[in-house]
Amino acid sequence: MVERKRAFVIASQFPCLTAVRLAPLSLLLLSIIKVFMNKLPLSVLIATALLAGCSHAPLPVATDTPVAALASQSAPLPLRSDIQQGTLANGMQYIVLPNAEPADRVSMQLIVHAGSLVEADDQKGIAHLVEHMAFNGTEKFPANGIIEHQESLGMVFGRDVNAMTEYYTTSYYLHLPNNSEQMMDEAFTMFSEQISALRFDPAELEKERPVVEEEWRRGLNMMARLGTANRQITLEGSRFGERDPIGDMDLVRNVDAERIEAFYQDWYHPNNMTMLVVGSIDKSQVEALLSKHFAAMPAKTLPVRPDLTVPLPQELQFKTIEDAEITTEVLSVNLRAVQAEVYSEADLKAELLNSLAMMMFDNRLRVQYQTESDYVSRMVASAMPLATGYSNDRVMAILKDGNYLKGMEELFTEVSRYATHGFSQRDLDTARKELSSRYRTMADGQKGAKNSRQMMAIFNKIRMQKPLVHMSDYNAVAQRVLAELSIEEINKHFTQTMNQRAPLVIAQINTDNAVAQPSIEQVEQLWLHTLANPPAALTQQAVPKSLFDKVPAPAEVVDRQTFGNVIKWTLANGAQVWYQYSDESVNQVQLQWQGFGGTMQLPQSERRAATLAARNLRSFGYGGFNSEALSTLNAEHNMRQITYVQLDRQGVFGSAEQDSVEAWLQNLNLMLTAPQVDSTIWQAKRTFLARNIERRKDSPSSNFNKQIDLLRYVNTPSKQPLSAAELRSITSEQLLSAYKGVFGTAAGHQLVVIGDIEAERVLDLASRYLGALPAGEAHSEPKLPPLISGRHQVLIEAGEEPQGITSVLFNVDYPYSKEAEYQAYLLTRVVSLRMREQLREKAGGVYSPRFGIKLERARQQAYGMISYSHQPERAEELKQMALAITKDVAANGVTQKEVDTIREQLLSGLKPEAINDRHRYRWLIEMAAEDHYSDLHENYLKWLNKVTPADLQPMATVVLNTDNIIDALLLPDSKS
Structure with a gap:
């Protein structure tokens, strides 16, 4: 059996093992510095680590209440007109989306509206185990027969066939190789077998238990533990804190087949299912197949669903998460509240109001904490879904040392500062542009999307019980609402949020420091004191209006070659532009500037510095602009740029909307021609990184990775683990010199462009912003030292x-x-x-x-x-x-x-x-x-x-x- 039962759960299982790599929090924080230069907020990265240890979706509320009854009374969001829906007499619902991409293909997903949240106390993990058993024997397909049959039809498990268990649903999906009548009938036959004719053969069950246990085991790391602990604290007293889809391994190992089958018999009924079909098919074909394979299944009364209310205490709480492997300690203030799901424009306005406020707060904190304070290394803020119907505004501080009360005071002080003084119109303009461009990109991403992407978009709405609104319609309403929001509304909302929500303070600390934590009385007194005694407002630096005062003149194009639908231009300075048009992703363009050379063209003593300079370029700024100015000037452009230096090559890659390609190339020009290093910021970053390197010395996973790399790259010192002492020896002058030694010339470099943008537009922009680069020396691919022998x-x-x-x-x-x-x-x-x-x-x-x-x-x-x-x-x-x-x-x-x-x-x-x-x-x-x-x-x-x-x-x-x-x-x- 091949690539089988790659079923997965959406839970606190964090897939941190990549090759031989494990990702403790300290390593994540090191990677944060690397990624910090692009558009992804630091708050998103840290929040991902702290909230759940994984990227699982928000937790929607399961309910039997009709969606219409939950909607707000204001104007509802427009529902999709391109989908076809229906319900069989037995209660089974179905949704059909005709879609032409790819041609003659169909994707299907059978959704059972029962996940880990409906498990009984002696069934924790059984929803997931049932999902595994769905591939281990049905009446028509004994043992592994269903997988073998799918493979015989040309499907590959994992790519075309899979299943998933999360909090609310268990679902099975197929991406069919064609849309023939035979293939469609086969698909409906297999689905009907899985949801109505499982055997639960004892021998197959005993084979599957250890598979599930190993799925659980691969998530056993510090990140998963921290994610579970954060989830249990923020959702304490609710079902969410007690039900993890991966389950209780003692139960998974020992629960008898009867209790497993009981879950199946309780919940696997047509009146608890939705069939989702996307592709080259119409509603009448789906209805005929449903009638043949599912209509005869009887509806059954479902068990009463559990109460999913999340208790929200009205007084301050202080909790600690202790772990012996924590090397970087974090404080967080969690301000939880009920927040209506978005069914109407009023609901959307409330969500956007909160999102903008927290984005503005995070932007301010990012600027303030480019350098460390005495007690805090970084501070970030984010608006996060807690559960459907609930939100969590979180502010987090990465502590510099063990002075918890002082660190807490600083964290509370920043909350108090902005709760009192609010934000500026510039803050709003910047955040609004960022959020507006994100919505545009999401809407563009659904235009012309292929079956799998279309199906996932609808499935996410279904399992989260959100209205089926097309992203283009959602974007249109969001753009209008965003334009109407005022700074006064946002400041009022932020002040109320910080003052009226009861804070949940969480200290994430090393076990050895548990005795040093303040009492809850001290924390409460500090919170009240700082809110009542806010510090002064901070002034913002003036920001220029544009990156370029004057658009450069186009450079000469000395050669043009066409290879089918690929065009190659050569500029006078030796730079090449390789271009291919594609409208697969509407309004989206992918770009990469690349060339051979890398750190191997530098002396050994400068190679580390070149890599560090590239990773931190956006923090330092370029072209005479600091990072705050760049964020403001680029806010309206939903684009991504990541600078990299490898041993043998260097470049900048990313993406942009069609209208933002010029801004992408303007930024690239300044990165190449006018890099800069802020010595104060570098000193702070160097101290922060060195401290984390030293703290990781007792981390099992860090030591494991370190020992491997010390051996593997024995002939390549710059690829071996960086020591704190070596890091501290690298100066800002060395960073800038090494960066300039790698970047800035045109010869031997290529700009690769593919996407929804016309050829002449690409050539015009490239000739203006890359054509004036100095030619320099072209490098061939360098020879690298061999890996270790023996x-x-x-x-x-x-x-x-x-x-x-x-x-x-x-x-x-x-x-x-x-x-x-x-x-x-x-x-x-x-x-x-x-x-x-x-x-x-x-x-x-x-x-x-x-x-x-x-x-x-x-x-x-x-x-x-x-x-x-x-x-x-x-x-x-x-x-x-x-x-x-x-x-x-x-x-x-x-x-x-x-x-x-x-x-x-x-x-x-x-x-x-x-x-x-x-x-x-x-x-x-x-x-x-x-x-x-x-x-x-x-x-x-x-x-x-x-x-x-x-x-x-x-x-x-x-x-x-x-x-x-x-x-x-x-x-x-x-x-x-």
Whole structure:
């Protein structure tokens, strides 16, 4: 069985393991500095870490009350006119959205309106377990038959078939390879079997329990613990704090089949389901299939749903979250309240009023805390959904040291400052432009969207019980409401929010510091005192009106070449522009400025500085503008720009709306021609980063990653973990010098553009903002030092979670070619298939084993890894199983059946209707870097159609028999 039951839950399971990487909070905060230069607010990043430890959706209220009865009395938002809805006699609801993209394809989702919130006390985790069992035997498809049948129809599990359990729903989806009558009938047959004819075979159940347990185990890390703790505190006394979709593992391991089947019998009935169908199909076809497969199912009385009220205490509360692995401590003030869901313009106005106020607060705090105070390193604010019908305005402070009362006083003081003095018209104008551009982008994103995206948009509305409003209509109302809001309204709302909502103060601290926490009486007295004694208002610096006083003249275009629908222009200074038009995403454009060279063109002593300078560029500002001015000037442009420097290349990538491409290129011009480093800001950032490096020394995951990288990059010092001492030695002058050594020239660089913008507009803007760059020297792709040779072991025993992490990294010298790259990917897919079959399906010891082989031209090496989380006691057993697979492939190769299976899956995903802008963008970037046009898509298909198992054998023998291995294992402390 291949890639099976990749079912997932939306809960506090945070997918922090990427390859061998774990993400403790301190590492997240390091990445925040890296990402801080783009448009994503710092508050979003930290709030993601603190609220739930994952990116799960807001928690909607399950209710049997008709939607109309919940709507506010003001003008309702307009409902979608492009969807077709209906209800069968047995109560089953259905929604049909005809959609032409991709052609002759259909996507379906069967939604059962029962998730973890309706589980009984002795059923915690059973909604999720039922979802897994839906792929383990029905009347027509015993055991794994339904998966095998889906694969025989050309579907791939995980890509075309999957399921999900969250708080309110359990849902199953299919992306069908065609819309033939036979395919549609097959899909409805399989869905009807899953929701009406599950067997709950005891043998299959016992095989599936450990799979669910391993899914739970892979989320055992500090981030998940903090997310769970925050959820339980902010939702204390409600069902939300007691029901996690992943469940209680003691119950999952031991609950008998009768209690599992009881959940199925209670909730899996047509009057508790919605069928969602999107694609090349009409309502009459869906109704005929529903009549055939679902109409005969009887409706049944559903159990009484639990009360989902969230208690909101009227007095201040102070709670602590203690964890031995916390290295960066955080205080937060949570101001929770009832907030109506958006059914009407009045509801939308209330939501926008609050969102704008908190955005303005966050923008002010971001400017204030570019440098640390005596007690606080950073402070951020955000408006967050708590549960449907409830909101949480959160203000957070990252503490500098252990002076909790002083840090708390500073946090409360900033709340008091803006609650008293409010914000300026400039604050509102900036935030309004930001929010307005976000809504425009979301609306544009739904225009012409493909089935999967359209289906997900509707599903999110259904499960969150929101009205089915088209995003373009929602945007139109939002733009009008935004334009009408005044600074007086917002300041009044903010003052009321800060003064009238009862604060929930949470201290997220290391366990060793629990005794140093203030009493609740001290916290309450401090809150009242600071609100009653606000500090003075802060003045804002003047901001210029534009980035450029005068638009530059266009530079000469010395060459133009056309390759099908791709155009390449060469400017007089050597810069190239590679362009391809696409209206797949209306009004959206993707851009990348790129060139070879990277840090390898610098002396070893400057390589760290170049990377740090690029990561922090927006914090320093450029072109004579500081970060506050740049945020204000760019507010109306919903664009993203990320500057990067790697060993072998450098660039800036991102996206923009069509009308914001000029602003994107203006910013790029200033980044390249007028970088700057603020020494005061760098000193603060350097201190903050160094302190976090030192604090991470006792983090199990940090040590695990550090030991691996120290070995792996022994020949590349600038890729090894950065020490606090080395960081402190880097000056602002070194940052600027290193940055200028990498960026600023045109020769050997390309601007890659794909999206909804006309060719002549691209050329005009590129020739103006890139044409005047100095030519400089073009660099070829540098040769990189090899990865470590020999056999090495890493063993870290630390932490208390019952989780092990095994990572086996390998490399070998191997000549690069496109064919070798293709072979590596096909081998990756085949070996991954075997590992899932052996380690997950048969052994039940791994939820998601990861395997990969990649070719690196700059090193002329192949490298790869095996990585997975597991039960600690089974570390050696499972590793030997994994290595046995690679040894067998190295010795005996892969089979024709395996190649045919993967080939069919890949060909299905590369059909013309399946190609999207992500493919085109990647191909265009590659061609531009090589300065050579070729039909990469067609070339790959030709190779794929003729490749044989024998073609893969030489690579498998060499790569999988290498002696260059890092065998790494992270286990909990033996005492635990």
